[in-house]
Structures are given as C-alpha cells and as structure tokens.
Amino acid sequence: MAAFSESDTLKRVKPSPTLAVTAKARELARQGKKVISLGAGEPDFDTPENICDAAVKAIKRGETRYTDVDGIPELKAAICEKFKRENGLDYKTTQVHVAPGGKPVIYNAMMASLNPGDEVVIPAPYWVSYPDMVLLAGGTPVFAVGEMSTGFKLLPETLEAAITPKTKWLILNSPSNPSGAAYTGAELKALGEVLKRHPQVWILTDDMYEHLTFDNFEYTTIAQVVPELYDRTLTMNGVSKAYSMTGWRIGYAAGPEPLIKAMQKIESQSTSNPCSIAQWAAVEALNGPQDFIAERAAIFQKRRDLVVAMLNNAKGIHCPTPEGAFYVYPTIKDLIGKQAPSGKIINSDEDFAGELLQQEEVAVVHGAAFGLSPFFRISYATSEAVLTEACSRIQRFCASLK
Numbered sequence: 435m436a437a438f439s440e441s442d443t444l445k446r447v448k449p450s451p452t453l454a455v456t457a458k459a460r461e462l463a464r465q466g467k468k469v470i471s472l473g474a475g476e477p478d479f480d481t482p483e484n485i486c487d488a489a490v491k492a493i494k495r496g497e498t499r500y501t502d503v504d505g506i507p508e509l510k511a512a513i514c515e516k517f518k519r520e521n522g523l524d525y526k527t528t529q530v531h532v533a534p535g536g537k538p539v540i541y542n543a544m545m546a547s548l549n550p551g552d553e554v555v556i557p558a559p560y561w562v563s564y565p566d567m568v569l570l571a572g573g574t575p576v577f578a579v580g581e582m583s584t585g586f587k588l589l590p591e592t593l594e595a596a597i598t599p600k601t602k603w604l605i606l607n608s609p610s611n612p613s614g615a616a617y618t619g620a621e622l623k624a625l626g627e628v629l630k631r632h633p634q635v636w637i638l639t640d641d642m643y644e645h646l647t648f649d650n651f652e653y654t655t656i657a658q659v660v661p662e663l664y665d666r667t668l669t670m671n672g673v674s675k676a677y678s679m680t681g682w683r684i685g686y687a688a689g690p691e692p693l694i695k696a697m698q699k700i701e702s703q704s705t706s707n708p709c710s711i712a713q714w715a716a717v718e719a720l721n722g723p724q725d726f727i728a729e730r731a732a733i734f735q736k737r738r739d740l741v742v743a744m745l746n747n748a749k750g751i752h753c754p755t756p757e758g759a760f761y762v763y764p765t766i767k768d769l770i771g772k773q774a775p776s777g778k779i780i781n782s783d784e785d786f787a788g789e790l791l792q793q794e795e796v797a798v799v800h801g802a803a804f805g806l807s808p809f810f811r812i813s814y815a816t817s818e819a820v821l822t823e824a825c826s827r828i829q830r831f832c833a834s835l836k
C-alpha cells in the first residue's frame with residue numbers, strides 16, 4: 435500500500451496554532467492539572483433565548499432541507515438591513531454571500547480570486563488563518579507590520595511600501611484579533627488615500643468584532659468612510675462573536691456582484707449551503723432585539739480593564755489598552771534572556787508561553803503565531819474570577835524569572 439502523502443499545497447500550510455494551544459491545555463487538564471486556558475477566541479456567553487427559539491421553530495416548520503447555496507432570501511434581506519442600519523451601506527441581496535462561518539467566507543473570497551503570484555497584504559499582528567488561507571488558494575501573503583508604538587495599526591506609509599503591481603487584496607481587521615486595535619474613521623480615510631492610488635487592490639474588511647468596542651469608540655468600516663472603494667471592497671461579518679453563536683457557523687459578506695457570484699461558485703462545489711436551521715437563527719439574531727450586545731460589551735470592557743491593570747503589574751510585562759475585541763497583546767520584551775526556575779532561558783515568546791503553561795498552568799498563545807514577537811495573546815472571554823486567578827499566576831511566573 436502506498437504511504438499517504440500530503441498535497442504540495444497542503445505542505446505550505448500549518449495547522450491553526452490557537453487550536454493547538456487549546457488542545458495542549460485540554461491534554462494537561464485530562465492529566466488532572468488545574469489549567470486555565472486563555473487561548474480560545476469565543477465568548478463565554480450563551481446564545482440568547484430568542485435566537486435558540488427561532489431555531490427550534492425552524493426545525494418544527496420543517497426548514498431542514500437544502501437551501502439556496504449562499505443563503506436563504508430572508509437571511510440575505512436581514513443582512514442588507516443590518517448593513518444599512520449599522521453601517522450606512524446599501525447592498526442588494528444579489529451582493530450578499532452567506533457561508534458556514536466567517537472563516538469560509540474569507541476562504542471562498544481567496545479561492546475565487548487568487549492566481550499564483552498574486553499578493554495579499556496582511557497587516558501583522560494578524561489573525562492566524564489569513565496567511566494560510568491565502569497560501570491554500572495559491573496566493574502569496576505579504577506582511578505589513580503595525581508596531582506597538584502606533585497601537586499595532588497599519589500606517590499609510592507601511593501600506594504604500596507593501597503594495598506592488600501584483601497586490602490583489604488588502605485584508606483589514608478592525609477590531610483586530612489578536613491586538614484588539616480598532617481603526618478610527620480618520621485612520622481608515624488615510625489608508626483609503628493610499629488605496630485610491632492603487633486601483634488593482636481589493637479590500638477585504640473583516641468586521642467580526644464590530645460590536646465589541648469600548649470607551650464609546652465610534653465604529654466605522656472602510657466602504658462607509660471611503661465610498662470610492664465600495665466597488666472593490668468585500669465587507670465581511672458574522673454572528674459568531676456579537677451574538678455568541680460560534681458553534682452555529684454563520685458568516686456573511688457583501689460586495690460587488692461578480693465577486694459574490696464567483697464565491698457562490700466555490701461554495702456550490704465545496705460546503706454547499708450553511709445549515710438551514712442556523713440560517714433561520716441568524717435571521718432572528720439580526721432582526722431581533724439588539725440591546726444585549728451593548729450589555730455584553732460592557733462586561734468585556736470591565737474584564738479588559740482588569741486584565742490590563744493586572745498584567746501591567748506583572749514584572750517585565752507591558753500591556754497596551756486595546757479599543758475592542760476580547761484580546762490583549764502584551765509585550766514580554768523585557769523578559770527575553772531571563773531564566774525560569776526550571777533552568778530554561780526565555781529566548782522567545784514561544785518559550786515564555788511554554789514555561790508559563792508548565793510552571794503555572796496558564797495557556798496563552800505566543801505572538802509568533804500572529805506574526806509579531808515578542809508578545810503573547812490573552813483571550814479574556816471568561817469570568818473575572820478566572821481572569822484574576824490567571825493574571826495572579828502570570829504575575830507569580832514573571833516574578834520567578836531571574
């Protein structure tokens with residue numbers, strides 16, 4: 435029997451490092467360790483009752499068959515209404531794509547548009563899946579670093595330097611996973627000025643964390659503040675984070691019709707339609723009461739403040755205060771070269787995360803996974819009690835480094 439061999443495409447791709455950290459933490463927990471995992475990126479809240487009820491009703495009504503490949507008309511209409519209501523953006527239902535999660539939306543867009551040699555500008559630190567999805571689709575990721583000193587944001591001059599005649603896409607993500615950085619309207623306009631000079635560049639804006647912003651941050655998205663880019667922008671969003679529906683698997687995007695049609699073609703030959711029941715639940719999510727979103731964001735803001743304060747009290751850590759999402763991205767620059775009680779020298783953020791897990795049983799994700807070192811990411815989508823315990827352990831760990 436011939437041994438299994440991976441495809442050449444797959445050889446270029448690495449498995450998700452955030453899922454790997456969660457798996458490692460689970461394994462230690464199985465061994466009886468009291469592990470606190472701050473690795474996973476999902477809200478700890480339940481899906482609201484009205485959304486669950488809508489799903490049950492859909493089952494009882496018999497909404498259990500194949501649907502239109504890229505979404506039922508009712509959900510597409512609810513998405514158009516959402517974009518109008520919340521973002522001031524006009525889209526027709528023919529401009530809308532629905533897929534089993536935000537992740538496949540991005541994947542479909544890359545598969546539908548990239549040829550070998552096409553470049554995709556990805557601001558770092560980035561969500562772990564962007565580069566690998568670009569590679570899977572045959573494209574080339576080009577990284578543009580946003581430094582901590584400028585809030586981890588992509589600056590216009592950095593964007594300008596990253597663009598070449600081969601650039602097909604810029605992927606924007608605001609608020610960002612992993613840094614929590616969110617772009618103001620003025621910052622998006624400044625990036626827009628650069629993009630206007632490069633008409634070959636399309637923009638994919640990943641607005642997944644739109645509803646998780648703090649301190650009265652005024653959220654905007656690029657097609658809204660730079661209307662000249664509307665015709666080459668794919669505005670992507672989903673119900674996973676805002677509505678605590680990670681397991682339901684519904685993501686969506688709106689953009690120019692030819693791109694949407696091409697994405698539908700990919701979906702028709704891969705996943706087919708997203709779950710019919712989850713689609714009806716998403717209709718209720720988008721059309722139903724929205725007040726709980728702000729209430730939950732306020733809870734996340736309190737947790738952010740707790741975590742930022744406690745981490746800034748850990749020896750050698752500096753933690754900036756992010757505008758949104760549920761992540762912080764502190765630096766461990768001052769801890770590089772220190773020695774842990776085990777004898778291990780901390781030479782990288784990966785060493786830091788590894789030793790922290792071994793010594794204090796706290797799982798975090800090292801910054802190298804997100805393309806910017808030496809940092810680590812904490813997901814604070816868990817209770818204040820757990821966060822307090824985790825941050826105390828991190829403080830103890832940092833104090834033990836010599």
Ligand SMILES: Cc1ncc(COP(=O)(O)O)c(C=O)c1O
Nearest residue numbers: 475535536537561611642672674
């Ligand atoms: C920035 C960002 N985009 C997209 C997604 C994917 O969302 P979904 O779970 O709907 O596929 C995530 C999930 O972690 C994310 O952090």
